[in-house]
Amino acid sequence: MAQALSTLPSSYCEKFSGAAGFFGPYGGQHIPPALAPVINAIADAYASAKADPAFQEELTYYLKQYSGRETPLFFARNLTEKLGGAKIYLKREDLNHLGAHKVNNTLGQILLAKRMGKTKIIAETGAGQHGVATAATAALMGMRCTVYMGAIDVERQYLNVERMRMLGADVVSVTTGGAGLKEAVDAALDAWVADPEIFYLIGSAVGPHPYPVMVRDFQSVIGNEARKQILEAEGRLPDYCLACVGGGSNAIGLFHPFIGDKSVRLVGVEPGGKGVKVGEHAATLSYGQPAVLHGSFSYVLRDGEDVAPVHSISAGLDYPGVGPEHSLLKDEGRAEYVTVSDAEAVDAFLTLSRTEGIIPALESSHAVAQAMKMAPGLDRDAILLVSLSGRGDKDVDQIVALTKA
Numbered sequence: 001m002a003q004a005l006s007t008l009p010s011s012y013c014e015k016f017s018g019a020a021g022f023f024g025p026y027g028g029q030h031i032p033p034a035l036a037p038v039i040n041a042i043a044d045a046y047a048s049a050k051a052d053p054a055f056q057e058e059l060t061y062y063l064k065q066y067s068g069r070e071t072p073l074f075f076a077r078n079l080t081e082k083l084g085g086a087k088i089y090l091k092r093e094d095l096n097h098l099g100a101h102k103v104n105n106t107l108g109q110i111l112l113a114k115r116m117g118k119t120k121i122i123a124e125t126g127a128g129q130h131g132v133a134t135a136a137t138a139a140l141m142g143m144r145c146t147v148y149m150g151a152i153d154v155e156r157q158y159l160n161v162e163r164m165r166m167l168g169a170d171v172v173s174v175t176t177g178g179a180g181l182k183e184a185v186d187a188a189l190d191a192w193v194a195d196p197e198i199f200y201l202i203g204s205a206v207g208p209h210p211y212p213v214m215v216r217d218f219q220s221v222i223g224n225e226a227r228k229q230i231l232e233a234e235g236r237l238p239d240y241c242l243a244c245v246g247g248g249s250n251a252i253g254l255f256h257p258f259i260g261d262k263s264v265r266l267v268g269v270e271p272g273g274k275g276v277k278v279g280e281h282a283a284t285l286s287y288g289q290p291a292v293l294h295g296s297f298s299y300v301l302r303d304g305e306d307v308a309p310v311h312s313i314s315a316g317l318d319y320p321g322v323g324p325e326h327s328l329l330k331d332e333g334r335a336e337y338v339t340v341s342d343a344e345a346v347d348a349f350l351t352l353s354r355t356e357g358i359i360p361a362l363e364s365s366h367a368v369a370q371a372m373k374m375a376p377g378l379d380r381d382a383i384l385l386v387s388l389s390g391r392g393d394k395d396v397d398q399i400v401a402l403t404k405a
């Protein structure tokens with residue numbers, strides 16, 4: 001289902017625009033008929049869970065007692081002074097249990113799976129962060145878990161592979177095509193079609209409806225907390241919200257509660273990789289065109305009629321698609337999307353480590369790098385709010401290899 005790209009006729013987009021699961025023309029459910037009842041059951045279960053105070057209470061309990069929320073909003077004073085411009089605040093999603101924002105979503109979806117009586121969980125993973133978060137929450141709920149991971153990522157993120165196995169999950173190394181995150185999603189979708197009893201726990205705000213909405217809702221805890229925290233700290237809203245964009249879940253989670261605040265500019269930071277040629281980056285909104293990938297209509301990086309090969313120094317951003325809500329935010333001009341190169345991300349990784357004593361994930365380093373580019377050109381009373389989506393322990397080996405080379 002995932003291989004062939006198709007572009008939708010505009011009549012289709014107009015027909016469905018505004019319906020549930022659509023963001024303008026983007027989103028929808030582009031799925032094999034066999035999966036329709038399964039996915040609709042999830043959509044129904046989620047609609048009922050969302051409205052159920054007992055579900056929300058249980059989720060809040062685990063976010064607090066298991067993951068340690070709320071996460072701090074930290075004023076990066078040293079980095080701010082070094083750059084001599086806008087104030088930089090970091091939303092510390094790296095302090096979540098398991099080291100990234102991913103757990104906000106895996107807790108939500110696993111509680112939904114439990115509510116639906118499911119016992120078998122599958123997930124895809126890129127850097128391994130979503131796989132680890134899924135394996136951990138599956139262990140917590142006593143469920144079986146299988147994680148699909150591209151063979152290339154298995155190699156560059158072996159520590160997360162071992163963590164998943166320790167947490168009791170099976171890790172399947174996917175060797176087809178580019179052996180990356182796209183192929184991992186393809187393999188997970190194939191497994192789901194083969195056994196609809198499975199609950200597919202998608203790790204980003206992508207895929208068919210209801211996933212983009214559901215993941216956005218679960219990750220909105222980031223923006224809801226940050227909005228309250230910046231008002232407490234500064235008495236006003238930030239001028240800019242910045243977040244890295246892979247599939248777009250930490251970004252939409254930060255952005256969503258600010259969408260109605262017209263004074264707040266939303267900036268998504270895509271992986272510019274090594275260059276602008278096909279295969280050298282994974283900057284979907286910057287260089288892609290709308291098409292159907294993995295069950296939804298959104299911007300996709302294309303190489304003719306095929307999905308383009310992608311590259312990013314950070315495995316978690318290495319994906320040729322993006323969540324449909326970002327596609328609409330881009331077209332409407334409500335959010336802007338920029339790129340940061342591999343080299344700039346590595347520089348930001350080292351700079352934040354040395355100025356603030358915080359080792360950021362390479363993914364999050366893209367957002368930090370963009371803040372470092374913007375801050376010097378802005379007034380000293382301007383405020384940049386950056387999603388520090390995860391911590392960089394997983395990336396230490398990679399950085400050591402790079403800086404020694």
Ligand SMILES: *Cc1c(COP(=O)(O)O)cnc(C)c1O
Binds near residue numbers: 245248
């Ligand atoms: C997975 C991951 C990302 C990318 O995923 P999004 O859905 O775009 O947020 C970014 N940062 C970290 C630390 C991750 O683990």
